[in-house]
Amino acid sequence: MTLDKHSEMANIVIGGSRAQQGMPDFEEAISEEQLESIRAFVVEQARRLQEFQQQNQETLESAAN
Ligand code: HEM
Numbered sequence: 278m279t280l281d282k283h284s285e286m287a288n289i290v291i292g293g294s295r296a297q298q299g300m301p302d303f304e305e306a307i308s309e310e311q312l313e314s315i316r317a318f319v320v321e322q323a324r325r326l327q328e329f330q331q332q333n334q335e336t337l338e339s340a341a342n
Pocket residue numbers: 278279282286289290295298299300301303315
């Protein structure tokens with residue numbers, strides 16, 4: 278997600294601002310605190326994926342040389 282999407286996340290997930298586009302409104306199901314945990318989880322996964330991809334890139338480059 279882009280940075281502006283992060284700041285909009287509560288509107289999207291709890292406020293239903295994308296309900297017309299098919300993203301359900303989770304207001305009844307998720308508290309703001311739980312949403313913050315979900316956001317932290319997603320950010321952590323993205324960080325790990327990026328680290329993994331960087332390591333792979335370095336391995337591929339040193340194999341090629
Ligand atoms: C806790 C669960 C979920 C979270 C935290 C979540 C979060 C988000 C966020 C942040 C976006 C905006 C992404 C972006 O534009 O960069 C998004 C988009 C979307 N989500 Fe979810 N989502 C969840 C579950 C679901 C489920 C269960 C569905 C379908 C049944 C769904 C359908 C969609 C769709 C169709 C979009 C695209 C809306 C558009 O075109 O603007 N999401 N979601």
